[in-house]
Amino acid sequence: MAKKKLLLLAHKLLSAMLSLLFHNGRNNSNKHQPPLSKAAATPPPDGRGARRPPAPAQAQHTTLVVDVDAALLRSGGDLFPYFMLVALEAGGFLRGLLLLLLYPLLLLMGRRGAAAVRTMAAVSFCGLRAGARFRAGRAVLPKWLMEDVAAEAFDALRAAAAAGEGRPAAVVVCATAMPRVMVEGFLREYLGVEAVVAPEMKVLWGFYSGAMEDADHKHKVVAATAEGKEVVGFAGSPEFLQHPLARCCKEIFLVSSDERSRWRPLARDKYPKPMVFHDGRLAFRPTAAHTLAMFAWLPFGAALGAARLAVALAAPYRYSTPLLAATGMSWRLKGGRPALPSGGRGQLFVCNHRTLIDPVYVSVALDRQVRAVSYSLSRLSELISPIGRTVRLTRDRGSDGAVMARLLDGGDLVVVCPEGTTCREPYLLRFSPLFAELSDDVVPVGIAVETSMFYATTAGGLKCFDPLYYMVNPRMCYTVQFLDKVDTSPVRSGAAPSTDMANLVQRKMGDALGYGCTMLTRKDKYLMLAGNDGVVRSSDDKSAAATTGAAATAGKKKDKSTEKKN
Numbered sequence: 001m002a003k004k005k006l007l008l009l010a011h012k013l014l015s016a017m018l019s020l021l022f023h024n025g026r027n028n029s030n031k032h033q034p035p036l037s038k039a040a041a042t043p044p045p046d047g048r049g050a051r052r053p054p055a056p057a058q059a060q061h062t063t064l065v066v067d068v069d070a071a072l073l074r075s076g077g078d079l080f081p082y083f084m085l086v087a088l089e090a091g092g093f094l095r096g097l098l099l100l101l102l103y104p105l106l107l108l109m110g111r112r113g114a115a116a117v118r119t120m121a122a123v124s125f126c127g128l129r130a131g132a133r134f135r136a137g138r139a140v141l142p143k144w145l146m147e148d149v150a151a152e153a154f155d156a157l158r159a160a161a162a163a164g165e166g167r168p169a170a171v172v173v174c175a176t177a178m179p180r181v182m183v184e185g186f187l188r189e190y191l192g193v194e195a196v197v198a199p200e201m202k203v204l205w206g207f208y209s210g211a212m213e214d215a216d217h218k219h220k221v222v223a224a225t226a227e228g229k230e231v232v233g234f235a236g237s238p239e240f241l242q243h244p245l246a247r248c249c250k251e252i253f254l255v256s257s258d259e260r261s262r263w264r265p266l267a268r269d270k271y272p273k274p275m276v277f278h279d280g281r282l283a284f285r286p287t288a289a290h291t292l293a294m295f296a297w298l299p300f301g302a303a304l305g306a307a308r309l310a311v312a313l314a315a316p317y318r319y320s321t322p323l324l325a326a327t328g329m330s331w332r333l334k335g336g337r338p339a340l341p342s343g344g345r346g347q348l349f350v351c352n353h354r355t356l357i358d359p360v361y362v363s364v365a366l367d368r369q370v371r372a373v374s375y376s377l378s379r380l381s382e383l384i385s386p387i388g389r390t391v392r393l394t395r396d397r398g399s400d401g402a403v404m405a406r407l408l409d410g411g412d413l414v415v416v417c418p419e420g421t422t423c424r425e426p427y428l429l430r431f432s433p434l435f436a437e438l439s440d441d442v443v444p445v446g447i448a449v450e451t452s453m454f455y456a457t458t459a460g461g462l463k464c465f466d467p468l469y470y471m472v473n474p475r476m477c478y479t480v481q482f483l484d485k486v487d488t489s490p491v492r493s494g495a496a497p498s499t500d501m502a503n504l505v506q507r508k509m510g511d512a513l514g515y516g517c518t519m520l521t522r523k524d525k526y527l528m529l530a531g532n533d534g535v536v537r538s539s540d541d542k543s544a545a546a547t548t549g550a551a552a553t554a555g556k557k558k559d560k561s562t563e564k565k566n
Helices: 003-022 056-060 067-071 079-093 093-101 103-107 112-127 135-139 141-148 152-161 180-189 216-226 238-242 244-248 259-262 288-314 317-326 358-366 379-383 395-410 433-437 463-472 498-513 523-528 541-563
Strands: 062-067 171-175 195-197 202-203 209-212 230-235 250-256 329-334 346-350 371-374 413-416 441-451 477-483
Touching: 062 067, 062 152, 062 195, 062 244, 067 152, 067 171, 067 230, 067 238, 079 093, 079 112, 079 135, 079 141, 093 103, 093 288, 093 371, 103 112, 112 346, 135 141, 135 523, 141 180, 152 230, 180 195, 180 202, 202 238, 202 523, 230 463, 238 244, 238 250, 288 317, 288 463, 317 329, 317 358, 329 358, 346 358, 346 395, 358 413, 358 441, 371 395, 379 463, 395 413, 395 433, 433 498, 441 498
Parallel strands: 062 171, 062 230, 171 195, 230 250, 329 477, 346 413, 346 441, 371 413
Antiparallel strands: 202 209, 441 477
């Protein structure tokens, strides 16, 4: 019964929006409609608001104004989690703790009111460095905003923006109380809106002052753009009627809180753009209650993490595994273990990359020591690794291939992650084909990770803390799945290109894990999340570059002195 009511509500909303936007207009210029219902979609019988053939200009131009906070998002205008994300991810734990301590005051202000929003903005932004690309706004917030989007509201927005019956697509304008720097990237990139009306954060000497200024100029631009067009509002709160944009709307559809409470989250397969990359340490939505639980857990989590690390470093696998599982740090083996070579050449294991400790759990699942190869790893991560020293690669194809071939010739079990970087979401990045040229067969290993509080990866933060964040989680679980061996001898004999073999292994692993295969790379990830190519320069590289630069400078000086002498 509940499911039928939900489907009926979605049908009513979609039908109303389609009927209003793509068929006929109404002649009520400023009549605000009641909460969305059958009466809102059907004109009254007395002729007021009756349908009539629209004017040519109205038939060709439509503008939809969407209230993001109360209509598009299921949270219904509760913006505290988003400001907490900015406070924690961009400002740190102390700033987040200050915002949490102010939560009772925000409740007294009315946490959805203008005063509460300005207070949250001041605490979250004051003192942060401003830039052309605010990292939290493009790398952290889109994931949580997308998970908060209501499927019914999204369908209405997409229906309004789609072309229909020979009419051009509608102009979608989104209004929100959150600062523009928090939401504009998400709304434009993932939802395809054409205009965002939001407050601006004031900047002094390159830093956010914490003060917000209203987007009055943007209201005027939108109002001028809407002249001569059929403007329809889609809101979830009567407070939107006081918004300057509401005066431009000929009709406003209001969704009641009872109806919104029954809305469903947008399914991942309905996302307009796959959410492959995102950053930030938090693996949960930071509501006030969840954030309070996190701060209460941190002292216990730090002590527990230290104990877990000591057990992992000191005890053999057969003893450490049950001890760690008793503390919430578990793992499971899906399927069986592969047959290992008894002598001669070693075995190459190819696994997807979820965290820095993937090779550790491959070693635990095999109950054998392995050699992990990595492009970049902090000294701290090497020191606390229970499988010994990691072999560093240089991203030079020839030298890296020679290093891995030497390890295999020595009989080692070598673990390589051809994605080149970690991916949190259920996707696989493009596999580098180098592994297919090193051995006659490889063993694909599917890795899945579940954490409850913190992510153990980062693109813009300090990577040396990645294992520590994993250890501090209240509970976590690694799943290791060994797939059937893949014959890569055609690559070594020249009968097949290595790229085709790499794509084959990627597809097999994606099918086993239920992950989507992409052609995105490490560079794509870091350009989006951190604004760089993701290449870490070692001290040797820097010294070599400095030596080369000094030599070049000396050569130029010598050439100039020679020219003067001649």
